[in-house]
Amino acid sequence: MSGAVSAGGSDTEAAHRAVELAARASYGRLVAILASRSHDVAAAEDALGDAFAAALSQWPTSGVPDGPEAWLVATARRRLSDRDRRARVADGAADSLAYAATFVDVTSQSPLHVRGGHAAFPDRRLGLLFACAHPGVDAGVRTPLMLQVVLGVDVETIASAFLVAPVAMAQRLVRAKRKLRDAGIPFTIPEPEELLPRLAAVLEAIYAAFGTGWDAVAGGDARRVDLAEEAIWLGRLTVDALPEEAEARGLLALMLYCHARRSARSDASRAGASAGLRSGAYVPLTDQDPSQWSMPLIGEAEATLMSAARLLSPGRFQLEAAIQSAHLSPAFGRPRDWAAIVALYDALIAYAPTVGALVSRAAALGEASGAAAGLGASDAIPRDVAATYQPWWALRAHLLARLGRNAEAREAYQRAAGLTLAPSIRDFLLARRDALEGID
Amino acid sequence: MKYSILVYETPTELAAREDPARQGAYWAAYTAYSQALAQAGVAAGGAGLQPPGMATTVRLRGGQRLVQDGPFADTKELLGGLFMVDVPDLDAALAWAARCPAAATGSVEVRPNLPPPPGV
Numbered sequence: 001m002s003g004a005v006s007a008g009g010s011d012t013e014a015a016h017r018a019v020e021l022a023a024r025a026s027y028g029r030l031v032a033i034l035a036s037r038s039h040d041v042a043a044a045e046d047a048l049g050d051a052f053a054a055a056l057s058q059w060p061t062s063g064v065p066d067g068p069e070a071w072l073v074a075t076a077r078r079r080l081s082d083r084d085r086r087a088r089v090a091d092g093a094a095d096s097l098a099y100a101a102t103f104v105d106v107t108s109q110s111p112l113h114v115r116g117g118h119a120a121f122p123d124r125r126l127g128l129l130f131a132c133a134h135p136g137v138d139a140g141v142r143t144p145l146m147l148q149v150v151l152g153v154d155v156e157t158i159a160s161a162f163l164v165a166p167v168a169m170a171q172r173l174v175r176a177k178r179k180l181r182d183a184g185i186p187f188t189i190p191e192p193e194e195l196l197p198r199l200a201a202v203l204e205a206i207y208a209a210f211g212t213g214w215d216a217v218a219g220g221d222a223r224r225v226d227l228a229e230e231a232i233w234l235g236r237l238t239v240d241a242l243p244e245e246a247e248a249r250g251l252l253a254l255m256l257y258c259h260a261r262r263s264a265r266s267d268a269s270r271a272g273a274s275a276g277l278r279s280g281a282y283v284p285l286t287d288q289d290p291s292q293w294s295m296p297l298i299g300e301a302e303a304t305l306m307s308a309a310r311l312l313s314p315g316r317f318q319l320e321a322a323i324q325s326a327h328l329s330p331a332f333g334r335p336r337d338w339a340a341i342v343a344l345y346d347a348l349i350a351y352a353p354t355v356g357a358l359v360s361r362a363a364a365l366g367e368a369s370g371a372a373a374g375l376g377a378s379d380a381i382p383r384d385v386a387a388t389y390q391p392w393w394a395l396r397a398h399l400l401a402r403l404g405r406n407a408e409a410r411e412a413y414q415r416a417a418g419l420t421l422a423p424s425i426r427d428f429l430l431a432r433r434d435a436l437e438g439i440d
Numbered sequence: 441m442k443y444s445i446l447v448y449e450t451p452t453e454l455a456a457r458e459d460p461a462r463q464g465a466y467w468a469a470y471t472a473y474s475q476a477l478a479q480a481g482v483a484a485g486g487a488g489l490q491p492p493g494m495a496t497t498v499r500l501r502g503g504q505r506l507v508q509d510g511p512f513a514d515t516k517e518l519l520g521g522l523f524m525v526d527v528p529d530l531d532a533a534l535a536w537a538a539r540c541p542a543a544a545t546g547s548v549e550v551r552p553n554l555p556p557p558p559g560v
Contacts, residue, residue, distance in 0.1 A: 163534050292516050415468065418476025423544040430468045 015059035027152030032124035109309040127187040133201040248306035250318030256301035257324035264292035282424040290331040316351040338368035371402035390419040442553040443533040448517035469541040488521035
């Protein structure tokens, strides 16, 4: 904390901090710049890795350059062009000129202070995002690829978030990068006629990153929670680059609403948590204390959703954000309007009939029209997708208990508990089951 | 493909089996988990094990039998049992392993089973 310590700290320490800062703040931006011409993400990452290594060895003695990012890009480009030169000697003049031009551009700035959109140091991350979410890339690896290439998240963290063995995840990422390079997938924002379907894939991938981070809140793994914030950051980037796209704004609003309720999902900070449950017990949405919700984030979410609605181009993410918004009425002293929430889910299901949306609609219907109606709606959900979906069992348990069918409710709570990943949710479900003990 | 989900528990978790205040929640979690495996149609065997204090280890060395009380190795996390699952791939096995109660407190190791030896 004290200035004396950092001022007296060694140059090595300061240099290492500068390298770390550049790596955290700019990794994806630098990879995007380096790979945008060659389409070779792996080579760009290697060259950038070399440049970081060179920075770690040189900056302690030479001092941190004025433009650390420019230095890293220039150094990495030299590695890349060394490789290129070895690979193809002849085909040089135009490339060398372009190379020289970009070199002059980047070194004439202090890019650490130049944020996206600057002509001399363009932000190519969005192009990289579109490349990662290209239909030519296997759908299952798009989000991991984006996290690694655009945000520099390490393979182990990604593998943990997606519950895949690290070796397998590393292989999938290598294959995907080879595909980007060999198939010549462009690192650009698509033409208008192609933009919508491609943007949908980008938004899906960002939302998947957010979801893995958010689900982890209940599990309590802080390392994964960061993915939620990085996803929000990517969402902002997309909105900045494509301000006319309502769904990009819808997704950003949705993530902000969810994030605003993050600390209210567990009762770690709430006094008098029920005895017998570990601290940090899970608190379902309808039991959350609105005073725990972040009002600044909610304000930003509401403004973002409004700005999306003004573009008059509704879609899945805007509807999901609107549902989140409808759930916030207790924060403003009003009860939830469950009929309106059901109507929003009906509209959402028309766009995206996911099992999550179907279960949530049945839950809302259970509040709006009674437990029997909710149970009927849950019966209508195809069993093959519902049978291993924990929220489906938890909802049925809740509705069966309300109907007084306690034996069936206990069994459904048990089923849900056996399917959950998060100890806090398991405790919650088993406590609900036990509360029904002996009252048939 | 068959995988073994090896459940390594901390001594604190293992002690919950005998602790009147905690044993209800402990067994409830494992009962729910093993029922979920069975009801999903992936259960392929397994067993809970008595604690390492009940173990007896046998070695044959130079024609001598060495029998000793206690487990083969003293480790911080103790093998509490195993579940076998029959699932399409490692991703699916990991998804089930993550649902095992010990995943949140101890460790859960997933290993592919060897195929039966030829001629068996």
